Amino acid sequence: MNRLLADAFIQDLRTWAATRDESALARALRSPCSGVPHDVAAAYATVATRVGPLLDAIGRERLALPAEARDAVMRFARRVASVEPESDVVGLFELHVGDAPPEPTADAPFELARAVTPDERSGVRSRQTHFSASALNAYAECARKWFYRYVCSAVEDPGSSASTYGTAFHAALEDFHAEFPHPEASQEREMRMRLEGDVNRAFERYRGEFDTAVEVELQRRRAQRTAVRYVDWLVAEARRAPFTVIGREIPANLDLDGFAFIGFIDRLDRDDRTGAVSIFDYKTGSIAANAAEYRDKVREFRDFQLPFYYWARTAQGDRVTRLALIPLKDALLDVQPVSLEVVAVAAPERLRADAANGTIAVADLERARARMIEICRDLTSGALQQFPVAKDPAACTYCAYKRACVDKPHDEREKFGR
Ligand code: SF4
Structure with missing residues (x-):
């Protein structure tokens, strides 16, 4: 185990023990020293930001996990529960920690490390055991961003x-x-x-x-x-149309051809008269301006969020007839969801292309599902050697890797901002 990683892990757990700082505990969970698979740890860290303390979320098993991952999470929670500020974290977590590198001194000549033989070039294989629609959205938007975030875990997005x-x-x-x-x-x-x-x-x-x-x-x-x-x-x-909210922040688990997907549905409604189910996703950032634009994003495989929820709830036996994004970004505008009714055959393009309500065919959602499986196959094949950067500079606006990404597309809008 890398000494620096172990030191950071120990420090985070001691901080948590002394202050109950949830962000320190979330960092510790995501550390390789925690023994929890990275994607499961990231999923639980996300859950905790939504539903409350991390150990409570784990105790309530808010994520449906395979037995091995569940055991790892539970083991982590049990060990954490007994950590105190002065605990022997190394012993408790059975860390095999290497020696710390010697501290350099001002007068001692330093020796260059001997060069090692470079590894043979090979493809990259996703380490994820669980996928999410947002990971696939990230890949669709910019493969390089997906590589940085999900393979390298290069930086913590603050x-x-x-x-x-x-x-x-x-x-x-x-x-x-x-x-x-x-x-x-x-x-x-x-x-x-x-x-x-x-x-x-x-x-x-x-x-x-x-x-x-x-x-x-x-x-x-x-x-x-x-x-x-x-x-x-x-x-x-x-x-x-009277309705009942039958789910809030509910876990969505789905197996797609052997690839396990997890996520959370913000709100699930049932129409009181017809029993039909609507899936809502709250959006506090920018979204498609109208139904046609959102449908195009689904058709062009640039957004998998609502198709994933559709298939997850359909697998649970719901008759899902509506998928909608609820815009909550702009306090000056009325809340007007961008809504797609799920139909057997999609209506031709509306005369009013800016309408908030539209339709989407089940065949479109089936194609999205097939594409999700295809992407998972590519990401786990070990054959991918290149991760191209985004073509659209808008993808880089809030990217946590922007400063390090030398190949990012040039943004004309920044020309006068320097
Ligand atoms: S800065 Fe832009 S191109 Fe680079 S990883 Fe981020 S989104 Fe992709």
Whole structure:
């Protein structure tokens, strides 16, 4: 075991034991020293940001895992539970740690290490035992980004106030619909008050993840304004077609031709009259501007999120008839979901190409599923030797690897920004 990795792992666990700092515990879980497969560790770290403390999420088995991965996670949780600030972490986790490199001194001549023979060139094989739609989306957007993030785990993405806004808003809506699973127009006032409180509580819970107190306040107010519009939309929907929220942040597990996929569905509704199921994904970042644009992204294999949820719920026996993105980014705009009705044969392109509602054929979703399997085969084949960079510089805007990525496409917009 690499000494530096082990030292960081020990330090993170001791920090957690002393302060109960969840981010230190999440880092420790993702360390190779934890004994937990990297993708499982990353999935649990993500779950914990949504549903609460990491050890609780593990204890409740929020992820359905194969026996071996489950045992590794449980073993990690058991060991962590007994860690104290002065514990012998090396012994507890049975780490085989090499010697620390000697400290260089100012006057001692240093010796160059002997050159080693380069490894024979070979392809890269994904180490993932579980896939996610977001990993495939990353690959579709930029293969190089996928390589950096999922193969090298090169840098920790520190997140941003925009991503914390999303996490907090998701948490507020999850709490809100626990209280209001069956929104009714007659409860409008209560719903507004409840959601206001849930937003305040969620932003308080995630206060530490923002950089400054001003940032917390600005983002909280933005969420409050958006929450008002969210309730407007709920009331209109409840009047149009009564529904029940039957799932919030529910795990979606799916086996696609031997490739295990995991993810979480933000919201699942059942139409009270027809029993048909709608899948909703809350979006606090930019999304397709209309249904036709989103359908094109699915057809062109640039977005696998909702197709994956569709197949996961269909495998559970649901009759899924609607897939929708709920935009929660812009507090100045009404909440108007981008919605695709699942049909046997998709309607021809609408006259109004900017319509928020459209259709998607089951055949399109089948093609997306086949492409997901194909990508997994490529990623696990060991044959991939090249990971081309994105063609569209927009992909690089929020990329955590932007500074290191020498081949990234040139962005004309930056010409005058230097
Ligand atoms: S900076 Fe751009 S090209 Fe480079 S990895 Fe990120 S998204 Fe891909």
